[in-house]
Amino acid sequence: MLRLLKIDFKKFVNYRTFWVLMTLYSVLVVSIPTTVMEFLKWLKVKGANFNEFDPLRVPVLYFPDIWQNITYVYAFLKIVLAIVVIISVSNEFSYKTVRQNIIDGMSRIEFVGSKLSTILMLSLYSTLLVFLTGLITGLIYTPNYDFTDIFTGIEFVFAYFLDVLLYLLFAFLLTVLIKRSGLTIALLVIYLPLEYILTANLPNSIDFIGAYFPMHAMNNLIEVPFPKYIFQEIQDYVSMKSVLVALFYIVLFPLAIYKKLKQSDL
Amino acid sequence: MDSVLSIKDLTKKYGRITAVNNLSLEIKKGTVFGLLGPNGSGKTTTLGIILDVINRTSGEYQWFGEAPSKEHRKRIGAILETPIFYPYLSATDNLKIVAEIKQVPTDNIDHVLRQVDLYERKDDKFKTYSLGMKQRLSIGSALLCNPTVMILDEPTNGLDPQGIAEIRKLIIEIAKDGKTIILASHLLDEVQKVCSHFAVLKKGKMIYTGLVEDVSKGEETIEVFAEDENLEQLLNDYEGIKNINFDHNKWIVSLHDGHNSITLNAYLIANKITVSHLVTQKKSLEKQFLEVLAASDE
Numbered sequence: 324m325l326r327l328l329k330i331d332f333k334k335f336v337n338y339r340t341f342w343v344l345m346t347l348y349s350v351l352v353v354s355i356p357t358t359v360m361e362f363l364k365w366l367k368v369k370g371a372n373f374n375e376f377d378p379l380r381v382p383v384l385y386f387p388d389i390w391q392n393i394t395y396v397y398a399f400l401k402i403v404l405a406i407v408v409i410i411s412v413s414n415e416f417s418y419k420t421v422r423q424n425i426i427d428g429m430s431r432i433e434f435v436g437s438k439l440s441t442i443l444m445l446s447l448y449s450t451l452l453v454f455l456t457g458l459i460t461g462l463i464y465t466p467n468y469d470f471t472d473i474f475t476g477i478e479f480v481f482a483y484f485l486d487v488l489l490y491l492l493f494a495f496l497l498t499v500l501i502k503r504s505g506l507t508i509a510l511l512v513i514y515l516p517l518e519y520i521l522t523a524n525l526p527n528s529i530d531f532i533g534a535y536f537p538m539h540a541m542n543n544l545i546e547v548p549f550p551k552y553i554f555q556e557i558q559d560y561v562s563m564k565s566v567l568v569a570l571f572y573i574v575l576f577p578l579a580i581y582k583k584l585k586q587s588d589l
Numbered sequence: 590m591d592s593v594l595s596i597k598d599l600t601k602k603y604g605r606i607t608a609v610n611n612l613s614l615e616i617k618k619g620t621v622f623g624l625l626g627p628n629g630s631g632k633t634t635t636l637g638i639i640l641d642v643i644n645r646t647s648g649e650y651q652w653f654g655e656a657p658s659k660e661h662r663k664r665i666g667a668i669l670e671t672p673i674f675y676p677y678l679s680a681t682d683n684l685k686i687v688a689e690i691k692q693v694p695t696d697n698i699d700h701v702l703r704q705v706d707l708y709e710r711k712d713d714k715f716k717t718y719s720l721g722m723k724q725r726l727s728i729g730s731a732l733l734c735n736p737t738v739m740i741l742d743e744p745t746n747g748l749d750p751q752g753i754a755e756i757r758k759l760i761i762e763i764a765k766d767g768k769t770i771i772l773a774s775h776l777l778d779e780v781q782k783v784c785s786h787f788a789v790l791k792k793g794k795m796i797y798t799g800l801v802e803d804v805s806k807g808e809e810t811i812e813v814f815a816e817d818e819n820l821e822q823l824l825n826d827y828e829g830i831k832n833i834n835f836d837h838n839k840w841i842v843s844l845h846d847g848h849n850s851i852t853l854n855a856y857l858i859a860n861k862i863t864v865s866h867l868v869t870q871k872k873s874l875e876k877q878f879l880e881v882l883a884a885s886d887e
């Protein structure tokens with residue numbers, strides 16, 4: 324596995340696009356909380372009249388709220404990582420390097436394995452980055468907290484990992500089916516609303532299956548947290564069912580990818 | 590146990606097209622095997638199948654007498670159709686990937702780059718290379734694992750005459766090291782210059798196989814001319830004569846086995862004729878090839 328990761332990493336080392344996207348992504352993740360907090364402070368300092376309302380009192384980035392909030396928001400940024408995956412895989416087809424890799428002595432399973440290990444690394448990196456950003460932001464800004472508050476809701480970080488992993492695997496599968504990067508990115512972007520439109524129009528008798536579609540499975544891991552700040556009921560935990568459905572796709576997608584590659588002439 | 594590759598009843602169908610049709614082939618260690626055939630005759634498809642990038646419709650093949658696996662491919666240096674590398678990476682970085690896949694040390698990289706005369710350009714990106722350099726890099730890459738078997742598919746395609754000569758020289762040098770080489774080409778003189786054995790494919794079928802040497806042997810013609818009116822009569826009286834024609838101011842004769850230009854010359858001298866022109870011509874593989882192709886149409 325490590326060897327396969329190493330092979331795929333060597334394809335990136337001197338690839339500018341990869342480093343540009345990764346830097347962009349990392350800077351975005353790290354800078355958002357500071358920007359938000361500084362913006363709120365600035366609002367307050369400016370003495371904006373909020374009818375006695377202090378923007379800094381809303382605990383958006385305080386423990387324990389922070390975990391669900393930032394994982395929910397950061398999940399939108401995973402599109403950047405998906406683009407990295409799509410480019411990495413579609414390059415192999417457009418340059419035909421997948422063919423040469425096999426000729427040189429990789430098996431198709433190893434080829435899939437090497438891309439999977441990169442996807443796993445990207446997901447872990449993203450999760451770690453989000454975890455550290457959340458931790459540091461919370462430590463800096465939370466006015467007073469107990470030690471136990473810090474890790475309350477940490478399961479959202481785990482859910483975030485599954486969320487990103489599932490999405491990147493989905494991007495991998497789409498690329499293997501479509502092969503062209505531009506088209507794949509476009510399809511990845513429009514697939515999500517399409518899935519929601521489709522499930523919204525299911526007849527009532529079977530509309531429960533909507534939750535089992537892949538993008539639903541992904542989005543159900545971390546529910547929208549913000550309505551609670553206007554006193555609405557939200558789901559402030561990760562449901563076991565959503566984890567199981569997500570895991571199902573996390574296993575299914577690689578199998579589908581392998582099956583597709585196995586029967587294609589490269 | 591000196592079989593390198595054995596192919597049995599291999600067939601590949603693309604819909605209605607049969608790209609490879611019931612092909613059987615045996616390649617022994619140390620041979621330079623030419624796979625000869627016009628464009629579209631199934632050479633690349635055949636090589637693609639034995640390298641596991643194309644799925645076969647039916648048939649079997651074995652590497653070194655064993656069921657094929659990725660471990661065999663790691664010991665084979667192969668290029669198919671065009672040089673394939675990561676365009677944004679340098680030659681060195683590209684070969685590092687190949688070394689990692691083949692699980693061979695990277696120490697060999699500089700050596701093979703020198704061998705294919707790319708050492709000076711090793712840090713330049715692949716996409717900046719000329720076609721000839723790309724072809725040479727792919728041969729270098731195939732040499733990286735110090736393979737016992739090399740597969741080269743149209744290695745001189747698209748090159749200028751100088752590039753063609755360089756690549757052929759390289760192949761002949763490699764062949765001298767005792768490696769088994771499988772060379773696919775639609776160029777007859779390429780196969781003739783480089784190979785020891787060859788097979789001719791047409792529409793996916795093998796229509797001829799044999800030694801290059803046999804093809805050239807026994808198919809000699811001799812051009813003779815002398816300023817002597819008795820020449821024609823004497824030639825016709827020669828015991829080894831098989832055939833005689835007059836063409837462009839000279840006689841073109843072919844002889845039976847055991848006779849050649851030396852015996853003919855001795856005969857003419859004995860009969861007091863000194864020739865002003867005496868040249869032995871081997872019948873080219875090209876002529877044979879065209880004959881074989883034409884015969885297969887009947």
Ligand SMILES: Nc1ncnc2c1ncn2[C@@H]1O[C@H](COP(=O)(O)OP(=O)(O)O)[C@@H](O)[C@H]1O
Pocket residue numbers: 588603606607608626627628629630631632633634635
């Ligand atoms: N992917 C493919 N789909 C359909 N037909 C193909 C494909 N690849 C090759 N062929 C057909 O198979 C035949 C053999 O092609 P190929 O093996 O490339 O020939 P060669 O290498 O001898 O020029 C040709 O008729 C070609 O058109």
Ligand SMILES: [Mg+2]
Pocket residue numbers: 629632633634670742743
């Ligand atoms: Mg070809």
